[in-house]
Amino acid sequence: MRVLGIDPGLTRCGVGVVDVEPDRTARLVDVVVLRSPADLDTPRRLARIADGLEAILEEHRPQAVALERVFARSDVSTIMGTAQISGVAMLIAARRAIPVALHTPSEVKAAITGYGRADKKQVGAMVARILGLEAVPKPADAADALALAICHAWRTGGAAGAAIQDASAQAAPSGLTPAQRAWLAAERSAAVSGGARRLKE
Numbered sequence: 001m002r003v004l005g006i007d008p009g010l011t012r013c014g015v016g017v018v019d020v021e022p023d024r025t026a027r028l029v030d031v032v033v034l035r036s037p038a039d040l041d042t043p044r045r046l047a048r049i050a051d052g053l054e055a056i057l058e059e060h061r062p063q064a065v066a067l068e069r070v071f072a073r074s075d076v077s078t079i080m081g082t083a084q085i086s087g088v089a090m091l092i093a094a095r096r097a098i099p100v101a102l103h104t105p106s107e108v109k110a111a112i113t114g115y116g117r118a119d120k121k122q123v124g125a126m127v128a129r130i131l132g133l134e135a136v137p138k139p140a141d142a143a144d145a146l147a148l149a150i151c152h153a154w155r156t157g158g159a160a161g162a163a164i165q166d167a168s169a170q171a172a173p174s175g176l177t178p179a180q181r182a183w184l185a186a187e188r189s190a191a192v193s194g195g196a197r198r199l200k201e
Contacts, residue, residue: 005149010081
């Protein structure tokens, strides 16, 4: 199953594509962070992100799109941009007859780490482990998009995250929570700073 995950944002929009097998083995296909300059007006910023999403959908032709569900934040401008990009993404997917699923941050964290309150570092570390990457995708928007895609594939296929949680347990002391095991595994790994590919303007 090929899933395109989108971490929506007007300034930075993370997009990740993964292939997930029936046994929940996941492989990275592509990851990118789309950007729109703050000095452009909102319609042109939306168009910039939309062009990037169209290009990625055309190139990779996913079977499903997974989006972060918009939830209330104190920063009104941030939530407005997130909601606007979410709408753009859903429209583009709908025109291509690609099913769209919405997942809350806590759902994604629970699927990836086994703990619904895991922080971004823990999620990023587990994304890297699941995909067999030497480094955590940067910036966080890239890792979040990949986490969304993996979460959707696993939740669609059944019990989310069981395989990776079992693998983590073998390498960590007993008595730790899944999130603590993930963090310990990340600490033991040699972290090499990585960068998400950006679409050229």
